[in-house]
Every structure is written in structure tokens, then in C-alpha cells.
Amino acid sequence: MFPLGKSKSTVGLDIGASSVKLVKLDHSKNGYSVSAIGVRELPPEAIVADEINDREAVIFNIQSLIDQTDPKIRDVVVSISGHSVITDKFTIDKKNGPEAEQAILFETEQRAPFDVDDVSLDYHVIKSDDETNKMDVLLVAARKEYLRTYLDLIEDCGLRPVVVDNDSMAILNAYEGNYDVDPSRVTALVNIGHDVTNITYIVDGLYSATRDVSAGTREIYNAIQKEFRLNPELTSKALKGEMNDSIDPDMFKATIISASDELVSGVELAFSYFKSQSKIESLDWLVLSGGGALIPFLPEYLQSKLNIPLELANPLRNVDYDPELFQYLQPEKIAPLLTVAVGLAMRKAR
Numbered sequence: 001m002f003p004l005g006k007s008k009s010t011v012g013l014d015i016g017a018s019s020v021k022l023v024k025l026d027h028s029k030n031g032y033s034v035s036a037i038g039v040r041e042l043p044p045e046a047i048v049a050d051e052i053n054d055r056e057a058v059i060f061n062i063q064s065l066i067d068q069t070d071p072k073i074r075d076v077v078v079s080i081s082g083h084s085v086i087t088d089k090f091t092i093d094k095k096n097g098p099e100a101e102q103a104i105l106f107e108t109e110q111r112a113p114f115d116v117d118d119v120s121l122d123y124h125v126i127k128s129d130d131e132t133n134k135m136d137v138l139l140v141a142a143r144k145e146y147l148r149t150y151l152d153l154i155e156d157c158g159l160r161p162v163v164v165d166n167d168s169m170a171i172l173n174a175y176e177g178n179y180d181v182d183p184s185r186v187t188a189l190v191n192i193g194h195d196v197t198n199i200t201y202i203v204d205g206l207y208s209a210t211r212d213v214s215a216g217t218r219e220i221y222n223a224i225q226k227e228f229r230l231n232p233e234l235t236s237k238a239l240k241g242e243m244n245d246s247i248d249p250d251m252f253k254a255t256i257i258s259a260s261d262e263l264v265s266g267v268e269l270a271f272s273y274f275k276s277q278s279k280i281e282s283l284d285w286l287v288l289s290g291g292g293a294l295i296p297f298l299p300e301y302l303q304s305k306l307n308i309p310l311e312l313a314n315p316l317r318n319v320d321y322d323p324e325l326f327q328y329l330q331p332e333k334i335a336p337l338l339t340v341a342v343g344l345a346m347r348k349a350r
Helices: 055-069 097-111 144-156 167-176 218-228 232-239 249-259 261-278 298-306 331-345
Strands: 010-015 019-028 031-041 075-080 085-093 119-129 134-143 160-166 187-192 197-203 206-213 285-289 310-312
Touching: 010 055, 010 331, 019 055, 019 331, 031 055, 031 331, 055 144, 075 144, 075 167, 075 331, 085 097, 085 206, 097 119, 097 134, 119 144, 119 206, 134 144, 134 160, 144 160, 160 167, 160 331, 167 187, 167 197, 167 285, 167 331, 187 261, 197 261, 206 261, 218 232, 218 249, 218 261, 249 298, 261 298, 285 298, 285 331, 298 310
Parallel strands: 010 075, 075 160, 187 285, 285 310
Antiparallel strands: 010 019, 019 031, 085 134, 119 134, 187 197, 197 206
């Protein structure tokens, strides 16, 4: 949302708490095609709740990912999330130019939990109504200190951040670029990360709201590691379904379900709040992305608890790629994990 430069090709770099994901897309009149994909896992405590605890490890793994995918990459589109970032939608009288910016700045002051002088902000007019003389505005604001720390990290990797986006908007961008948005259906895009779950709502075919749940897959990871006494590497393999012959499947499933209680409760609460605020009776569709979408039994458990039709996101659905170029990754099997990175790579740097 915060353009910082230009780029010929678009590289989406998603730095999560458990892994770094990279997708390079070539843009053409016919759509998008993948020219590079890479995923690299981070040490378990390198990033916790958006706090970078081991900066050197994060830089090393980002640089290693660049080297293994395309060493020529310099310009990247990145995203931020967490408590230092706010995403909000509001309605104001139709205005243009400086008047609009002044009105949006006033709204930011009312909504931001921090001093407006300390934030960088961007906005987008979602919808304008001539009859009511009103317009719906999407606001994204980030604390300058947090943004600067993040950009310094990227630049210390030898990279140039040409656009800084927001995780929720990247997820929405990936969805709109791959699916026909049904305006008659209320859809929730649920991206389950390691520490945070982003929920983005689509109503009447347009962005409606965003909410973050302070729970993700870390509790599941810790529970599996403790229950089966595994090291970090084996724990990751277990959660990828690569140790079915080594651990008891019933206990494995029971551990995942038990450790998901906080996550499920957080999502249920977020849904209830949204329905109450938006005066919507029910959600019609749930699209699941992020690392949580790939954890065995979790999607099925979520669907049974929430009682909402669910599908796994495929951000490569309308993207061309040669499977033989990425055999070691099998993009179709890890597609939900790439949602933010694909959404970022679909951006056109200005």
C-alpha cells in the first residue's frame, strides 16, 4: 500500500513467523506466470508475534532463499501485519484531493491506537455513491518506527522494498486474482499463520472488514513437539504429514484438535463480532490459507466447529507455471502457504 519505487518484474516476499516464502510472477496481457518459487523455514523462535528475536537468522534465511531461487532478485514487494498496523473501513462525505486527505486523516486520528503523527498511511476508495454523496474508504496505517525497522531488515538483506503492503490486502488480492467473487455470498478469507490468524470479509463482492486473531499454529506445533518428544525438524515433518509411520495417528489427531481450541474460539468470536457489527445473519463461505491450511485434520475440524462450507485457497489457480521447474516444492501441494506471497507478487509497483 506504500509505493516506494519501480520494478520490472514483481517478486512477493512473505516473511512469516515460521518460514519465508517467495513468489516471482511475470505479468503479461494474458495474466500471470511463475518464474520462481521458494520456501525456507526459520528457526522456531526467530520471529514471535511480529517481534524479530534473531535478526541475523532471519537475514541469513532470506538471503539463502534469494540465492536458491533467483540471485538476481533485488526489488521485492513485502507486507506487514500485527498490532502496529491498522486496517479499517469507514464512510465519509464524497471529497477530492486535499479535502479528502484531511477528512481521512481526521478519521485516522479517531481510530488509530497511536499518535497519527507517528504513522504512515495509505487509503483507497472502495465505493462511491452519487445518490447519498458518500464514499467508502479503506485505510491502512502503520507506525513509522515499526515500518522503518522492517524496511531496514529488508535492505540489510541486499533487497529493495518497492511496495509495502498489508497481509490481509495481499490475501484479498490473491483471492480476487484467482476466483470469481460472488457478490451474493458473504465470504471470509481466513489465513492461519504461526502466531496470528488474519480474517478478511467480502460482502456484496467488495472488501468489508479485517480482523486479526492472536492465535495460530504455534500452540499445535508446541503440543506435537511435547507429546511426541520431537526436535524442531521432526515436528515440522510431522505437521507436514511426513511421519505417519512413526507416530500414533490417533494420538496425533487428538493432539492437534486439543491444541486448536484457542484458535477455533478466536475465529468463532471474530465471526460473531463481525456478524453483530455488520448486521449479517451468517457467513456463506470460508476460504482457508496459510500454513494452518496444510496441517492434517485442522481444516476438517474447523469446518465441523464453525459449520460453514470451507475450501482450501489456491492462489495459483489462474497462474501459469511449469510443474517440472518446481518438482522439489510441488507448488500445488503447498499452494495455501503461498497466498500472501502470490498476492504481493500480483501487485504492480508504481
